[in-house]
Amino acid sequence: MNPEAEAGGSGPMDLVLWGVLPYVVLVLVVGGLVWRYRYDRFGWTTRSSELYESRLLRIGSPLFHFGLLVVIVGHVVGLLIPDTWTRALGVSDTLYHVTALAFGIVAGVCTLAGIALLIWRRRTTGPVFSATTRNDKLMYVVLVLAIVTGLGMTVYFAGVELAGGHTGDYRETVSPWFRSIWILQPDIAAMAAAEPPYKLHALMGLALFALLPFTRLVHAFSAPVGYLFRPYVVYRTRDSHPAAAGQSARATRRGW
Amino acid sequence: MAERSQTGRAAADREGRSEERPIGRVMAQVAMVMNLDKCIGCHTCSVTCKQAWTNRSGVEYAWFNNVETRPGQGYPRAYQDQERWKGGWVRRPDGRLVPRAGGRIKRLATIFANPVMPSIQDYYEPWTYDYETLTNAPLGDDFPVASPRSALTGKPMKVEWSANWDDDLAGGPELAAQDPIVRRIGDKVKLSFEETFMFYLPRICEHCLNPTCVAACPSGALYKRVEDGIVLVDQDRCRGWRMCVTACPYKKIYFNHKTGKAEKCTFCYPRVEVGMPTICSETCVGRLRYLGVVLYDADRVGEAASVEDEQDLYEAQLGVFLDPSDPRVRAAARRDGIPDRWVDSAVRSPVYALAKRFRVALPLHPEFRTMPMVWYVPPLSPVVDTLTRTGHDGEEAGNLFGAIDALRIPVEYLAELFTAGDTAPVDLVLRRLAAMRSYMRRVNLGQERDETIATAVGMTGTEIEDMYRLLALAKYDERYVVPTAFGVDEADRGVIEEVGCSLDFDGGPGMGGMGDVPFGEASGRPDAASVETFHALRERQTSDGAATGGRAGTDGRVNLLNWDGNGRPEGLFPPRDGGGTDNGGDRGAGPGPR
Numbered sequence A: 001m002n003p004e005a006e007a008g009g010s011g012p013m014d015l016v017l018w019g020v021l022p023y024v025v026l027v028l029v030v031g032g033l034v035w036r037y038r039y040d041r042f043g044w045t046t047r048s049s050e051l052y053e054s055r056l057l058r059i060g061s062p063l064f065h066f067g068l069l070v071v072i073v074g075h076v077v078g079l080l081i082p083d084t085w086t087r088a089l090g091v092s093d094t095l096y097h098v099t100a101l102a103f104g105i106v107a108g109v110c111t112l113a114g115i116a117l118l119i120w121r122r123r124t125t126g127p128v129f130s131a132t133t134r135n136d137k138l139m140y141v142v143l144v145l146a147i148v149t150g151l152g153m154t155v156y157f158a159g160v161e162l163a164g165g166h167t168g169d170y171r172e173t174v175s176p177w178f179r180s181i182w183i184l185q186p187d188i189a190a191m192a193a194a195e196p197p198y199k200l201h202a203l204m205g206l207a208l209f210a211l212l213p214f215t216r217l218v219h220a221f222s223a224p225v226g227y228l229f230r231p232y233v234v235y236r237t238r239d240s241h242p243a244a245a246g247q248s249a250r251a252t253r254r255g256w
Numbered sequence B: 001m002a003e004r005s006q007t008g009r010a011a012a013d014r015e016g017r018s019e020e021r022p023i024g025r026v027m028a029q030v031a032m033v034m035n036l037d038k039c040i041g042c043h044t045c046s047v048t049c050k051q052a053w054t055n056r057s058g059v060e061y062a063w064f065n066n067v068e069t070r071p072g073q074g075y076p077r078a079y080q081d082q083e084r085w086k087g088g089w090v091r092r093p094d095g096r097l098v099p100r101a102g103g104r105i106k107r108l109a110t111i112f113a114n115p116v117m118p119s120i121q122d123y124y125e126p127w128t129y130d131y132e133t134l135t136n137a138p139l140g141d142d143f144p145v146a147s148p149r150s151a152l153t154g155k156p157m158k159v160e161w162s163a164n165w166d167d168d169l170a171g172g173p174e175l176a177a178q179d180p181i182v183r184r185i186g187d188k189v190k191l192s193f194e195e196t197f198m199f200y201l202p203r204i205c206e207h208c209l210n211p212t213c214v215a216a217c218p219s220g221a222l223y224k225r226v227e228d229g230i231v232l233v234d235q236d237r238c239r240g241w242r243m244c245v246t247a248c249p250y251k252k253i254y255f256n257h258k259t260g261k262a263e264k265c266t267f268c269y270p271r272v273e274v275g276m277p278t279i280c281s282e283t284c285v286g287r288l289r290y291l292g293v294v295l296y297d298a299d300r301v302g303e304a305a306s307v308e309d310e311q312d313l314y315e316a317q318l319g320v321f322l323d324p325s326d327p328r329v330r331a332a333a334r335r336d337g338i339p340d341r342w343v344d345s346a347v348r349s350p351v352y353a354l355a356k357r358f359r360v361a362l363p364l365h366p367e368f369r370t371m372p373m374v375w376y377v378p379p380l381s382p383v384v385d386t387l388t389r390t391g392h393d394g395e396e397a398g399n400l401f402g403a404i405d406a407l408r409i410p411v412e413y414l415a416e417l418f419t420a421g422d423t424a425p426v427d428l429v430l431r432r433l434a435a436m437r438s439y440m441r442r443v444n445l446g447q448e449r450d451e452t453i454a455t456a457v458g459m460t461g462t463e464i465e466d467m468y469r470l471l472a473l474a475k476y477d478e479r480y481v482v483p484t485a486f487g488v489d490e491a492d493r494g495v496i497e498e499v500g501c502s503l504d505f506d507g508g509p510g511m512g513g514m515g516d517v518p519f520g521e522a523s524g525r526p527d528a529a530s531v532e533t534f535h536a537l538r539e540r541q542t543s544d545g546a547a548t549g550g551r552a553g554t555d556g557r558v559n560l561l562n563w564d565g566n567g568r569p570e571g572l573f574p575p576r577d578g579g580g581t582d583n584g585g586d587r588g589a590g591p592g593p594r
């Protein structure tokens, strides 16, 4: 436990936000995915809009996605690997933070530029705009907020450090809390001690996670890695119908 | 696959004679042949196909069956140009095939934005007409017109292209000159109206033996059915990565822009499974389509598809087809679980007969290396037309043979379509068709049969007459030799069960309407058609008077097509004296002036 955080103490609000909310979101994500897979497999798609417009998509989409993939890797490293481990590997804290910041800012800027281009395209290309649902709009708002808070916070803290100021290390607050969630003993105090920008970004992240199963973002969960390992031509027999979405498995009907 | 074919070839070499080579896994395919001489370009096939499969939002622009005029650009525009569209396979120097747009890793690396996907403009922007103004326009001096509206945005648009804009060489030399084949064989093709030639090419998905669309699908949603070779998209597994659109060299995969899923010709599998022909075949005005089973050696497909010289692909594919009358093939088919009635059906298959026995059917663009299974009898008509135009007898053997030799341009054009540019097989087919004409004319005129005409094209008189029977006379049952699917009782032939047909099982390629749905267009299970009809009926029976369908702007108008005779819909009858619209009799209330 983080002594500093202990000293700070934590109120009931902290309990709800950092002790209860993560589990609500977890249930939403897992339950939502299971539910969507069972009842809406037909709606589980990228809903690609490339047929309508590809000039801007060809720049925006890879920029956004590749940026985002780096950001995701960054989060995984930052949140899951304890600082003691990296220190044990001989990586000094300064080196770690400089590297993380460099990658983080570049990837974050790519992601933000990418999503900005995508949204601009979505608004200005007639057919793409008419194919945008309310669900999509909500998703874009939350997604952009998550990216902006994350990137803004990173830039702000980097600026403060450069100006010689001192900021708290998320690896002593956010990360322990994040890891503690998974062992079902949420370290509420650790998160409560984090600086407000971290809290804001974490909340945005939780909101984004909660939305994942219920928006077009589900496509991320079907990233087709299996493609690398299967033969090119797929054969299937007529009879081995898996239960279609919305139907439970049941005795196969007559042949057709 | 390539490795297997390497060893396979080595084995064949060891044994010396390839006939001795053991038969690999036998598979059956329901395949099609179209006789282009008979196509009148009426588009009936396209329209009935559309009615059956794609008259839904999201696939307005999709024609699972389309008919294009050659020379012409085709649909989507210039799709045959694989330098541009990257469809089909390429043979690497080591003899292995990779999709032209790249192998697995490249596919995944470019998944976020497919670098070579045709845009909607390459097909055409679908539109409808603003019919409302026809009835709602205020009284004025000008006739109201229904102007075109984009089906994508609802905005007014200028109609500038469609699936068959250059039909019958419309648009003249400027458009036809964009034909990829014309560009390849260059200025030899004369496009001035006096000298040009023209024929129609109806196209559906080829249900290839070596389909690139299947190979390119990252989710494995596309598959080839083992029993009948039909290539289908599993709508529940498709995730909209849209790689298949690029991969298919025939551009016969369509991206449904509303559901975000790929759709394609289904070979009308619910019909074929119960022994009925596809809709396009059933309704073909020229009766030029043939359906039948072809048995093939699945283990040899990879090897045949990767022969080095593109011009050998036609022969290589013929070599993969197995002769169902051969007892060894029958035994192997039984070994591999193919029902005897399928093998019997294959014996009577018109497709096998036209492709392999008479060798008058050719594959479309074998150089794409997908081993297409919809074959074509190339048209003799460009040659006959020219002959008659110049005052010659278009049915005399000598004239015809001479003309085939003289009129190289149509022959070269056909060779680019059907044999990767090799004119010899096309020559042979045209000669056989020409021989058939002259031979049969003698028979019809009561003259002596002239066996020399037959031998000149390497056939016998009997064979010519058989071929004639198939090409000219064949009735329904001879044109469509489709066995019912494995597991379907022969007694069920022709019965598509109304509840529980496989369409609503798979979600078909999308059934039913697209209502308001929570996760974006078309998520959720669409209602089964029966459920929709049920609600529509109930609404009609219980709602007051006519079913106006609740459309805005139709107040005071009654759609007589929907009116079932119940009630007195508002606006249909003049008000009675007492007012009100009771249901009582007295229909005699005259339509007098108010």
Ligand code: HEM
Pocket: A046, A047, A048, A049, A050, A057, A061, A065, A068, A118, A119, A122, A143, A217, A219, A220, A223, A224, B111, B112, B113, B114, B240, B241
């Ligand atoms: C590695 C996994 C992923 C793959 C393979 C993937 C792939 C795709 C593809 C193919 C599209 C459709 C582009 C088009 O043609 O219109 C798309 C769109 C999109 N993806 Fe992903 N994606 C992945 C992960 C993610 C993640 C993790 C997010 C965000 C949390 C995300 C957010 C989006 C958004 C917002 C769009 C819509 C872009 C637009 O049209 O405005 N993706 N993705």
Ligand code: SF4
Pocket: B204, B205, B206, B207, B208, B211, B212, B213, B214, B231, B247, B248, B249, B250, B251, B252, B253, B264, B370
């Ligand atoms: S023609 Fe049909 S089976 Fe062949 S690659 Fe195209 S979509 Fe696939």
Ligand code: SF4
Pocket: B038, B039, B040, B041, B042, B043, B044, B045, B046, B067, B200, B202, B283, B284, B285, B286, B287, B288
């Ligand atoms: S219905 Fe038959 S004749 Fe008419 S366009 Fe189609 S294939 Fe040709």
